[in-house]
Amino acid sequence: QVQLVESGGGLVQPGGSLRLSCAAPRRIFSTYVMGWYRQAPGKQRELVADITSRGNINYANSVKGRFTISRDNAQNTVYLQMNSLKPEDTAVYYCNGRLGPYEFWGQGTQVTASS
Secondary structure, three states: OOOOEEEOOEEEOOOOOEEEEEEOOHHHHOOOEEEEEEEOOOOOOEEEEEEOOOOOEEEOOOOOOOEEEEEEOOOOEEEEEEOOOOHHHOEEEEEEEEEOOEEEEOOOEEEEEOO
8 A cells, every 4th residue: 555645734814825745655756746736625636736757747727926835855845835825725635646547536635715
């Protein structure tokens, strides 16, 4: 069973920042597309950002300019730096690794932007 281990969620005031981390097994991290998804109550899970093993990055329009995805190949870890958080960013954030038909998920971490 592949484990993606997430950390870094929490409660922050609107306008604040959080950084999420996701550690993956090396055999996954080195070849898979790593990404972050989120799911708000009553809504479908949506892609936030992803990054390929070569460093190509894709962002959802709603987070462009505020969120930054990055990867540390030495630590087999992918990060999501979230700045200028808005109440509508509140959701459970999931780490994802995918390659062709193969896909793995983390357990999810709650991010809440509220005053």
